[in-house]
Amino acid sequence: MRRTASRGFNHRQAVTEEWLRTRVLPRVSGVRFLRYQVRQMHREHLPAMLRDEDSKSVLRIAGDLMKVSARWHCLPFHYFRYGAYRREVSAEGACSFLPETILFHRLLPRVNRDTIDLDDKTSCKKILASAGIPQPALIASGDRRAGVTSDGEAVSLADVLDRASDFGRVVVKPSRYSSGGSGVVIVRPGENSFDLPPYAQRWGTWLVEEYVPQHPDLDVLNPYALNTFRVITLLREGAADVLYVVLKLGGTESSTDNSAAGGMQIRVHPDGELDRHGYDRYLKAHTRHQVSSVPFAGHRITRMREVRELAARCARLFPQVPFIGWDIALTPGGPVVVEGNSSPSLAHIQRTHGGVATELVPALRSVMDRPII
Template sequence: MKFNLRAHQLDEFFRAKIGPKVTAPLWVAHQVGNTKNTYLPTYRRAADRKSAARVGIDLVALAVRWRCLPFHYLRYELYRSGLDFKDVASYIPDTVFYSRILPTVNRSVLLLDDKLACKRILGDAGVRQPKLLATGERSLPLDAAGAPIPTVPAALDAALSGTTEVVIKPARHTSGGAGVLVLTNNDGVLRHQDGSLFSLAVYGDAWGGWLIEEYVHQHAELAEFNPHSLNTFRVITEFHPARGARVLYCLFKSSTGTDAVDNACNGGLYVRVDPFTGELDDTAHTTDLTRHDRHPVSRTRFAGRRLSVIHQVVEAAERAAVHFPRTPLIGWDIAVGRTGQALIVEGNSSPSLMNLQRTHGGLAPTLSRSLINDHRRS
């Protein structure tokens, strides 16, 4: 008993303390690449930036305050002349968020980040999700109950219940929509959207574990923005044992083109949503620092729009969050079906800070030391 407890504590120590240090060089290289390719060119084009002296003072002050290289200064365009240092200091550096805050607050993340485990936990709790049709480990397909599927089209079609449009995605170790594909099923023969044949064996070799779900045909209110992609909500929840679950922030996401997925890493946009009224902000953002006042596909304006399905979305997020009490800060991706039913697509133990701070402003007053101390006490 004591050995198992100590092994768990050691595992948590390496995850929270050693892991961020080991991966630090990769993180710095990632930040340098983004700065060189995107953020620095945007800074040079900006007409309303502060003087070079003021920028230098800000950078030094931020480095001292947060004890890290202030890459986020360019990422969040904190050089704009209308921002005083109080505003600038309210933005959490990505290094601090991912290396110090999240590892301390979110302790047990495996059950959430394994998409199949998460799906089964929520399914057992009665939380609505896209229907699970099949799973697999490399080239071995299993039906929704875990029974092997013979490698013949008829057996696969039976497992997929004859569903003509499905989604396949990796079961773990992925982010930003990587590996998520929309496929067509014709009598157990799977094809890509362009009509080319899809191979489960090749996909399994590339991603390991995978799962196939029924494709969600979305609510007309969301399809109005972009009918090509499944437009979803990113809802950030916080869970506390004494207070339960609550929604902190909410975003609406959509592809800026004809891609089937709406992830920001694939060029998608995101816009702030009021979690109480469903009202959209007047400006949407992308990771390349562009802004949109209307959707580039449909030309639908964001300003003044209210999404009536917001209450179902918030309720679904809060209901899901209580089942992962040791992962208090979760970013939920939530779709809404044609009938208005909110469906949990997946949960993320590492929600995108950039998307949140570009839409909500600096989050230091909410997600900095006070949050860490609160959950340490719990």
């Protein structure tokens, strides 16, 4: 009988690293996340509740907090983040909101693994390009010392933007370790005073890509930023499902579409129709963008089917990362992928779709703890 070869050192090392990543690191990072949640509670969520004229009584809120804490076995910061203190939200409705603590520290570490190819924006763009995925053209990438053009030519940091002079506006952004639009800069080569070497010293790895125009259906809502879709996909047994689609509109004084910069999010239905209301980070409801006269209600985004199909196609390229939030821009020529996120913003989803715990938690558990080999 043929003897099966035993698994070697590399496999044992991988199992050890997986145990540390899924069991130990979430506990360590949870301590730092607690400080963040306390800070957000103090700066944003409690002031928003105190301004809200539709809040429940203190007694009802106390009862809700006991039920929510018992349901999730964590501190109920999310109760305030999602406005569950409002009178129209029942105790059961409050329990339907998934806490960030549960998603990011208990579920996702056991769902998404080997995320570097996705989270490193330069690597992600190259994988997408190999599959023919439409995306903003990569002009150059690099680190603190030098850059390299998309065709592999070495170039000094001082000369990178000279190579981008034919593109008009370009986007400079960190390749790794940034979120919420941090470090994203819109540059007009030859016109701006932007200096890449100091930027590279601050952010480390970086990339420069083409700035793409947006479709008229989005331009009428806010022409001052590239407004993108956050498309949430889940890959199960090779089949990619689109779970949620959110339109992110930039703020009145921002060139990015992040909520931290004054933006808002709107639920997008499969047929491309927008919800009646969009929501900012304080859960204030808006019927239109501040710079537009076009109401969200009744506004339909064309080519939404293409947006959803493109996200599902991308999801199949990253089988080790089943749960991904794709940022997709819709240009006059069709949708293009801006980037993927292995830690999709739960706030974007639940601000626009309400509590999603009942459907999302079982879906994520179905892809947890997959074998390494």
